[in-house]
Amino acid sequence: MAIISTAGLARSFSTKRGTVDAVRGIDLTVRAGEILGLLGPNGAGKTTTLRMLTTLLAPTGGAATVAGFDLVREPARVRRRIGYVAQAGGVDPQLSVREELITQARLYRLTKAEAALRAEELAHDLDLSDLLDRACVTLSGGQRRRLDIAMGLTHHPEVLFLDEPTTGLDPGSRAGLWDLVRRVRDEHGTTVVLTTHYLDEADELSDRLVVVDRGVVAAEGTPAALKSEYGGSPGASLQDTFLAITGRAPAPDDAIPVAV
Amino acid sequence: MSPLPSSLLSDTALIFGRYARQTLSSKFQVLFGVLMPLLFLFFFGPLLTDLPLDPKTDSWQILVPGLLLQLALLGASFAGFSLLIEKQTGVLERMRVTPVSRPALLLGRVLRDAALFVFQAVLLVLAALVMGLRAPLGGVLVGFAFVGVLAAALASLSYALAMNVSTPQEFGPVINALTMPAMLLSGLVLPMTLAPGWLDLLSHLVPLRFLVDAVRAGYVGDYASAAMLYGVLTAAALAALSLTVGARVFRGADA
Numbered sequence: 001m002a003i004i005s006t007a008g009l010a011r012s013f014s015t016k017r018g019t020v021d022a023v024r025g026i027d028l029t030v031r032a033g034e035i036l037g038l039l040g041p042n043g044a045g046k047t048t049t050l051r052m053l054t055t056l057l058a059p060t061g062g063a064a065t066v067a068g069f070d071l072v073r074e075p076a077r078v079r080r081r082i083g084y085v086a087q088a089g090g091v092d093p094q095l096s097v098r099e100e101l102i103t104q105a106r107l108y109r110l111t112k113a114e115a116a117l118r119a120e121e122l123a124h125d126l127d128l129s130d131l132l133d134r135a136c137v138t139l140s141g142g143q144r145r146r147l148d149i150a151m152g153l154t155h156h157p158e159v160l161f162l163d164e165p166t167t168g169l170d171p172g173s174r175a176g177l178w179d180l181v182r183r184v185r186d187e188h189g190t191t192v193v194l195t196t197h198y199l200d201e202a203d204e205l206s207d208r209l210v211v212v213d214r215g216v217v218a219a220e221g222t223p224a225a226l227k228s229e230y231g232g233s234p235g236a237s238l239q240d241t242f243l244a245i246t247g248r249a250p251a252p253d254d255a256i257p258v259a260v
Numbered sequence: 261m262s263p264l265p266s267s268l269l270s271d272t273a274l275i276f277g278r279y280a281r282q283t284l285s286s287k288f289q290v291l292f293g294v295l296m297p298l299l300f301l302f303f304f305g306p307l308l309t310d311l312p313l314d315p316k317t318d319s320w321q322i323l324v325p326g327l328l329l330q331l332a333l334l335g336a337s338f339a340g341f342s343l344l345i346e347k348q349t350g351v352l353e354r355m356r357v358t359p360v361s362r363p364a365l366l367l368g369r370v371l372r373d374a375a376l377f378v379f380q381a382v383l384l385v386l387a388a389l390v391m392g393l394r395a396p397l398g399g400v401l402v403g404f405a406f407v408g409v410l411a412a413a414l415a416s417l418s419y420a421l422a423m424n425v426s427t428p429q430e431f432g433p434v435i436n437a438l439t440m441p442a443m444l445l446s447g448l449v450l451p452m453t454l455a456p457g458w459l460d461l462l463s464h465l466v467p468l469r470f471l472v473d474a475v476r477a478g479y480v481g482d483y484a485s486a487a488m489l490y491g492v493l494t495a496a497a498l499a500a501l502s503l504t505v506g507a508r509v510f511r512g513a514d515a
């Protein structure tokens with residue numbers, strides 16, 4: 001059964017220099033329990049798509065249902081069933097890890113006692129127990145990202161949206177995060193939609209990939225199917241496949257820096 | 261689908277608690293807010309003591325109401341800065357993605373601001389009492405109520421503006437451009453009764469003028485005056501309008 005389905009989902013922004021069509025029409029179907037990787041060059045519209053699917057941004061075109069409810073008509077019901085971890089996270093640097101976890105649980109309407117318990121539980125699951133009374137600003141990048149994800153998991157969401165969850169993490173922390181995402185899906189049947197610029201990550205973690213380019217879906221399928229179709233053979237690298245689909249490298253940041 | 265009304269109250273309490281704790285943890289911020297009006301009190305107040313501002317009134321009874329509202333004006337107008345920071349850190353979006361009541365995200369913050377500025381107003385009045393202020397208790401309490409209402413109204417507008425801009429560079433100049441004339445034209449520092457006719461007339465276009473006149477009336481025990489009536493009506497209208505605007509902006513899907 002589809003837990004997310006969108007038809008022609010679109011969003012444009014009017015700016016001083018005219019209209020920006022950030023997302024021009026996304027058709028997407030995600031099955032419950034699936035891990036879906038969203039790939040695409042910088043500015044392709046990945047974050048804008050996620051912000052629409054999480055009710056933060058009103059679509060200017062198309063329609064979508066998420067976790068069984070219409071995005072536009074019943075945003076409050078959608079919100080209760082989804083978790084979102086933004087590209088930039090979302091904790092107050094001055095507050096303690098515990099305070100943020102408890103507030104988050106309270107925002108999801110847990111009682112004080114339940115919230116305190118849930119904070120301990122999440123800290124235990126995400127290996128943050130020793131950090132509970134530290135200010136968020138003192139956490140390392142990997143610890144911060146684990147906290148961000150803990151915040152998104154507070155209410156056992158049916159669908160978890162992760163925007164570039166592993167950007168800036170060292171290889172060990174990234175592998176740790178991959179395990180975490182798989183564990184959440186395996187233990188709770190959570191559907192995960194994540195964006196990434198790391199092709200190995202997309203390959204390793206996703207059941208299915210959707211490549212977004214210039215605000216539309218340019219290709220979709222399992223990593224193996226995409227490689228056969230666009231890369232020339234099932235053994236093709238995802239890098240070559242990605243280039244064939246978009247005509248560009250995944251992100252300028254990934255390019256080898258030019259010596260100056 | 262709007263959430264149940266009961267969640268508005270509990271969510272507001274939750275948001276209020278979060279920001280109140282944050283304020284309490286920075287004592288510096290709380291005390292710094294009273295610094296400027298205190299400077300006025302210490303270094304400007306004595307200049308007025310022997311001036312014949314109003315034959316029936318002691319000059320402290322004119323100056324202190326002005327300083328109280330100035331405190332609320334200059335403090336609450338900049339409340340939106342904290343929201344801009346929370347937009348940058350992603351805290352705002354993280355909250356907006358939860359089922360929390362949208363108006364509660366505004367109301368909780370606004371109530372914290374009102375409480376903060378009333379607290380600062382109490383400190384200011386205590387200092388003024390030491391300097392020589394004498395005023396009826398009822399009037400002093402009325403003054404605190406006006407500070408609370410004005411702070412809530414202005415903070416609400418300030419948050420609404422902050423929701424609609426993305427950088428402090430867009431936010432600061434607008435607030436400065438609005439607060440300076442409001443301060444000068446409303447007669448916060450010296451009463452407009454001293455002003456030439458045209459300036460007095462112009463000042464009646466600034467809502468704050470009616471508020472400060474009402475608090476000054478309260479400070480001399482003139483509770484049943486026209487000034488008090490107009491002040492109460494203006495404050496109520498300003499608060500209703502500002503909270504409506506604020507709530508609408510916070511409810512909007514995109515802000």
Ligand SMILES: Nc1ncnc2c1ncn2[C@@H]1O[C@H](COP(=O)(O)OP(=O)(O)OP(=O)(O)O)[C@@H](O)[C@H]1O
Pocket residue numbers: 013015020021022023040041042043044045046047048049
């Ligand atoms: N609020 C906004 N106002 C104007 N334009 C915007 C706004 N938000 C996004 N855009 C534009 O929409 C396009 C898509 O942006 P989006 O952030 O969705 O890309 P992305 O795929 O997430 O990119 P990245 O990989 O760099 O994170 C970009 O051209 C961006 O500049």
Ligand SMILES: [Mg+2]
Pocket residue numbers: 046047048087163
């Ligand atoms: Mg992005």
